[in-house]
Amino acid sequence: MKLISGKIVERLARYRTFLTEQAPGHRTHLFSHEIAAAMRTADSQVRRDLMAIGTQGVPRHGYEVDALMEKLDQALCLDRTHAVAVVGAGHLGRALIAFLEASRSTLCIKAAFDTDPATFGRVYSGVKCHSMASLEAVTAREGITLAILCVPASAAQGAADQLVGAGIRGILNFAPVALRVPVNVALEELVITTYLEKLAYFTTHPSKERRNGRHEER
Amino acid sequence: MKLISGKIVERLARYRTFLTEQAPGHRTHLFSHEIAAAMRTADSQVRRDLMAIGTQGVPRHGYEVDALMEKLDQALCLDRTHAVAVVGAGHLGRALIAFLEASRSTLCIKAAFDTDPATFGRVYSGVKCHSMASLEAVTAREGITLAILCVPASAAQGAADQLVGAGIRGILNFAPVALRVPVNVALEELVITTYLEKLAYFTTHPSKERRNGRHEER
DNA sequence: TCTTCTGTGTGATTCCGATCACAAAGAAGA
DNA sequence: TCTTCTTTGTGATCGGAATCACACAGAAGA
Ligand SMILES: NC(=O)c1ccc[n+]([C@@H]2O[C@H](COP(=O)([O-])OP(=O)(O)OC[C@H]3O[C@@H](n4cnc5c(N)ncnc54)[C@H](O)[C@@H]3O)[C@@H](O)[C@H]2O)c1
Ligand SMILES: NC(=O)c1ccc[n+]([C@@H]2O[C@H](COP(=O)([O-])OP(=O)(O)OC[C@H]3O[C@@H](n4cnc5c(N)ncnc54)[C@H](O)[C@@H]3O)[C@@H](O)[C@H]2O)c1
Numbered sequence: 001m002k003l004i005s006g007k008i009v010e011r012l013a014r015y016r017t018f019l020t021e022q023a024p025g026h027r028t029h030l031f032s033h034e035i036a037a038a039m040r041t042a043d044s045q046v047r048r049d050l051m052a053i054g055t056q057g058v059p060r061h062g063y064e065v066d067a068l069m070e071k072l073d074q075a076l077c078l079d080r081t082h083a084v085a086v087v088g089a090g091h092l093g094r095a096l097i098a099f100l101e102a103s104r105s106t107l108c109i110k111a112a113f114d115t116d117p118a119t120f121g122r123v124y125s126g127v128k129c130h131s132m133a134s135l136e137a138v139t140a141r142e143g144i145t146l147a148i149l150c151v152p153a154s155a156a157q158g159a160a161d162q163l164v165g166a167g168i169r170g171i172l173n174f175a176p177v178a179l180r181v182p183v184n185v186a187l188e189e190l191v192i193t194t195y196l197e198k199l200a201y202f203t204t205h206p207s208k209e210r211r212n213g214r215h216e217e218r
Numbered sequence: 219m220k221l222i223s224g225k226i227v228e229r230l231a232r233y234r235t236f237l238t239e240q241a242p243g244h245r246t247h248l249f250s251h252e253i254a255a256a257m258r259t260a261d262s263q264v265r266r267d268l269m270a271i272g273t274q275g276v277p278r279h280g281y282e283v284d285a286l287m288e289k290l291d292q293a294l295c296l297d298r299t300h301a302v303a304v305v306g307a308g309h310l311g312r313a314l315i316a317f318l319e320a321s322r323s324t325l326c327i328k329a330a331f332d333t334d335p336a337t338f339g340r341v342y343s344g345v346k347c348h349s350m351a352s353l354e355a356v357t358a359r360e361g362i363t364l365a366i367l368c369v370p371a372s373a374a375q376g377a378a379d380q381l382v383g384a385g386i387r388g389i390l391n392f393a394p395v396a397l398r399v400p401v402n403v404a405l406e407e408l409v410i411t412t413y414l415e416k417l418a419y420f421t422t423h424p425s426k427e428r429r430n431g432r433h434e435e436r
Numbered sequence: 437t438c439t440t441c442t443g444t445g446t447g448a449t450t451c452c453g454a455t456c457a458c459a460a461a462g463a464a465g466a
Numbered sequence: 467t468c469t470t471c472t473t474t475g476t477g478a479t480c481g482g483a484a485t486c487a488c489a490c491a492g493a494a495g496a
Binding site: 009010013014016017022039040076077078082084099105107145171172177178192195196197198200201202203205 | 221222224227228231232234235239240256257258293294295296298300302309310312313314316317318321323325363364366371387388389390394395396398404406409410411412413414415416417418419420421422423
């Protein structure tokens with residue numbers, strides 16, 4: 001199976017959470033237009049995306065839900081577990097730990113790290129917090145490949161460098177700074193305030209707007 | 219000034235936080251390529267964006283920082299305050315309240331709302347939590363126009379309907395469901411797990427990836 | 437078995453954002 | 467004042483993603 005673009009991966013992930021959490025349980029098959037309606041996209045978009053992972057449907061019957069779920073898990077590599085570290089056990093870091101531990105997916109938080117000695121050894125929602133000094137050791141021991149960065153902006157690049165040094169393969173950064181990491185390390189940057197600022201802009205501007213790139217009515 | 223696309227607004231917001239928080243304070247002017255380097259974009263991209271808000275630079279001198287900041291604030295409508303409500307005072311809601319109250323921007327949290335009676339009347343980081351029943355009254359009294367939705371997925375659509383009924387103009391939704399709101403209400407959906415899933419995909423796939431849509435080395 | 441009719445699979449097209457490439461501006465130095 | 471040289475402003479181009487349009491598949495019913 002060939003490499004899928006980031007945009008398609010995003011939508012596949014959304015289809016997957018829809019199927020697992022919202023789709024009517026009694027249906028064995030679903031039509032592309034039903035998934036599309038729930039996602040507010042076009043049905044042809046859904047079919048294109050599903051084609052990208054080699055799924056095929058049956059005319060007049062749609063897509064078989066179980067087979068589709070299996071394909072999605074496989075395509076998104078969610079059929080294996082991924083060990084994750086949270087770096088920065090502040091407000092946001094602890095909220096994420098609580099949430100991800102509760103949702104019990106294959107994304108599994110194995111450790112938290114912080115520089116504040118008051119947090120060393122503390123356990124948040126079942127996850128133990130370590131000093132940054134032990135990052136490399138704990139990371140190697142637990143087989144951690146992904147990290148969620150929730151430290152202040154001023155500390156973000158330094159923490160990222162440490163993570164890269166410890167052999168992390170991917171970083172999700174919440175600090176509002178553009179990080180520098182080697183090309184072989186995946187990076188996603190998620191600046192929450194940007195979305196609020198977009199809202200501020202589009203609500204105070206009178207004109208009709210396309211909202212998130214999608215056309216729609218009600 | 220004409221309407222700016224969502225993509226451009228996002229980048230303008232990033233330029234703005236860069237200028238306020240990271241740019242060297244002693245410089246009175248900055249070149250487009252300096253801003254671009256900090257953002258990991260092309261300099262022509264920065265100039266295009268700045269042109270969209272009618273800023274102009276001086277050849278060999280670059281852009282005057284003060285004037286640029288003023289233009290950005292004005293273009294993004296951040297030169298006035300926006301009253302915001304947080305709906306769902308759980309882990310994520312309280313983290314957001316703590317963060318936004320600490321950052322003291324013109325996005326100002328005026329109230330929190332929840333259905334859990336244990337939260338009624340409680341104050342989180344200086345923000346008082348109310349019952350959902352009082353949503354319309356408090357919203358009108360405080361002049362709240364934006365809402366951040368941090369409720370469980372199953373409650374999200376219902377809460378969004380209440381918000382729309384109360385006259386809210388924009389919603390930032392953290393629940394992993396695609397909400398239905400009238401066209402005249404701005405909507406941003408931010409599903410955090412999607413980003414983690416993208417990381418899982420791109421780290422377990424061997425091939426070279428473009429990471430967040432941008433090419434780069436280092 | 438044959439016809440009908442709905443939904444899939446996909447080539448073609450459109451649209452939009454990013455990048456390129458270069459002319460024009462104008463500061464600095466002679 | 468005139469030349470030089472760097473950076474801006476922007477038309478042109480490129481590429482990718484979303485949408486359209488329709489041929490094809492095949493289940494349902496006669
Ligand atoms: N809280 C939110 O809702 C929110 C929203 C948007 C953005 N953010 C961003 O997320 C980041 C964290 O926010 P927060 O509200 O959790 O902040 P916080 O102050 O509550 O937590 C930060 C934590 O990071 C730790 N830390 C500091 N330097 C460190 C280092 N070098 N290595 C490891 N740990 C370190 C601190 O001890 C603290 O525990 C910030 O960059 C912020 O801009 C947070
Ligand atoms: N915590 C995170 O880091 C995180 C990460 C990703 C996504 N999310 C999403 O954010 C949302 C909230 O997450 P959380 O971890 O804060 O959950 P939480 O359970 O800690 O908080 C949810 C809060 O919403 C309140 N609530 C429930 N129904 C409500 C209603 N109809 N109206 C108003 N309030 C209501 C609950 O009383 C509770 O206080 C969820 O949809 C979750 O999927 C959270």
